[in-house]
Amino acid sequence: METTTREPSRQAFFEEWKDILAPTGFGYRVRILSQLMSRRFQDRLEPFGITPFHWVVLCCLWQEDGLPTSAICERLQQVGGTLTGVLDRMEERGLVRRERDSRDRRIWRVFLTEQGEELMDELPPVVRRVKEETLAGIAEEERALLSRLLDRTIANLAN
Template sequence: MKSNSIESASSTLGKEFRAPYSMGYRIKLLSQLLYRKFSDRLEPFGLTPFHWLVLCCLWQEDGLPTSAIGEKLQQVGGTLTGVLDRMEERGFVRRERDPIDRRICRIWLTDAGLELEHILPQVTADLHAETWVGVPEGDREQFSRSLDRAIANLS
């Protein structure tokens, strides 16, 4: 009798709520696959996906304080400090103290970091195209809006 009630309870929860069918599991899987593919494509440049995000911030506005980059990327200081250390070692960024407030450290792109703006967007565009082969544009837009709504709901 007891096993029937367990089976009955579990059958009322559809497959869509259990891995590997659940939306959360599949989103996580997609995220992992994209991260690996993107990492592989950035590796020849000595970059990681996190480096890419920092570069994107600086391509929009060079000379940002470290704290502003952290806010944009929703990262804590320790994580960002290590990323910036590696980017500086590889010659993509340089740090300078703000002349008005020496407590503020600003991050500036080097020539090598600026040059990547002409190379890396195509790398991401190619991965984007590969990811969405066979998915109509309208479906991609709806998926994006749905993800934004789900994120907002849980934020």
């Protein structure tokens, strides 16, 4: 009997809070999107022996080889310890090498190996296909708006 009397209040509660409650809440849907994209992304990178984190490090180095580890952390908004383990595995895989900075021995710089350079030709088309699958049916103007909105929401929480 109590269930029946609470039903209208449950509906009112849901209507008031549906923008934050799972499964209709904004944060929950962003999390689901992130999980689905990560899974698809990982599946596509796996044949290359690359993880999504390797991909973002490679992207930084393709843009500017020889970055200090601190600069990579800053660009990727990562904690140093996390990056160290990733760089260890990338070095073992033969994708990068680390060298001490010639002017400041406290700084380690990260350089692409030939194998890491070669992936610059192979991986971007694979990742673009994942992006296109993700954004299928969304017009270019909407994609641009989505990108701007994502940038703004990230900036809101990054401070």
